Amino acid sequence: MDLNAVRMFVAVVQAGSLSAAATRLAVPLPTLSRRIRELERELNVQLLERSVRGTRLTDSGMQLYESANRGIEELAGAERAVMSDQAQLKGLLRLSLPPAFEPWWALLSQFQRLYPGIRLNVFTTERRVDLIEDGVDVALRVGAIAHEAMVARHLLSYRHVLVAGPALLERFGKPEAPADLHRFPCATWRLSAAGIARWQLGAQLFEPQAVLATNDYLHLHSRALQGEVVTELPPFLAAEALRDGRLVALLPGYPLPEQQINLLYPSHRHPSSIVRAYLEFCRDRLPDVLNGHRSSAAPG
Known part of the structure; x- marks a missing residue:
């Protein structure tokens, strides 16, 4: 009927x-x-x-x-x-985030203060999750998007920064060109044990002989602060230490590649009111949450 x-x-x-x-x-x-x-x-x-x-x-x-x-x-x-x-926005929102993405911790805290009826289930991983199989509503993705079944909301672009502690620079001097890094102990981020770390510094591709390779930016941050290594860090992890002098930015004339930040959700699934509220909140509030880190991140 x-x-x-x-x-x-x-x-x-x-x-x-x-x-x-x-x-x-x-x-x-x-x-x-x-x-x-x-x-x-x-x-x-x-x-x-x-x-x-x-x-x-x-x-x-x-x-x-x-x-x-x-x-x-x-x-x-x-x-x-x-x-x-829906008007009161009550329910569960399932999210995927990369590890050590600290600005999002503050962003999620603000989001739940504004929408206390929304419960969050946050899955932190460096691997690219399958939103359907892993039961994720929205994933934060850093890097290029090549998935036809997903809708990508671009939020901003930024560049990692190459840093070292003052004590390390006192020992080895300050590098003036990528080739000078050969005399420094370097630490690199690696997604897998089989990968070879390379830094694209401006037009030059540099392959550091890493004394440490890890998929944990917080570990790299800690070792740089101890004056033990040169490493690359997301700007939001390095910003405070750069401001107070505990870290020094290296080779500003040889910038690392631009990174894209996108929020992904399935294209065949009409976004719920909760998902739409989250997407709009991230778009509107992220610059405020980044605060001092904003100077290192250009809007997309």
Whole structure:
């Protein structure tokens, strides 16, 4: 049974005539009349007796109206309840983040203060998750996007910075060109044990002989602060130490490649109110959360 046709039938009964119902529903009268006739043919009964004075229910029509009206009222109530929940934004939001992405910790804290009814389930990993298989609503992705089944919301672009502690520079001097890094102990970020770390410094590709390779930027940050290594760090991890002199930025004339930050969600899934609120919140609040790190990150 066509639910829309049943709704039209109920509207005709409540309005008292086809013409009045057509006006109320903003549906052309011939369309409304045709849909009622189609419903009668589908049920193989006459639902309405038409006259110049309007319409009158048949016994079969009365039976359908009483049942259908209750069902439509229940559906309307359910719809109002769902819309109310969405308006109040209550529910679970499942997220994926890279490790050590500290600005997002503050961002999520602000998000939950604004939307206390939203519960967060955060999955932290350096691997590229499958949003469908891993049950993730939105993933934060750093780097190029090459997945046709995903929608990418670009947030901003930034560059990692090459840093060292003052004590290390006192021992080895300050490098003036990428080749000078050969005399320094270097530490690199690696996604897998098999990968070879390379730094694209401006137009020059430099392959450090790393004394340490790890997929943990917090570890690299710690070793740089101890004055043990030259390493690359995301700007938000290095910013405070650069400001207070505990780290020094190296080779500013040879910048590391630009990184893209995107939020991904499945293209075939219409984003819920909660997902839309999260996407808009990240877009609007991220510059404020980055705060002093903003100078190292250019808007996309």
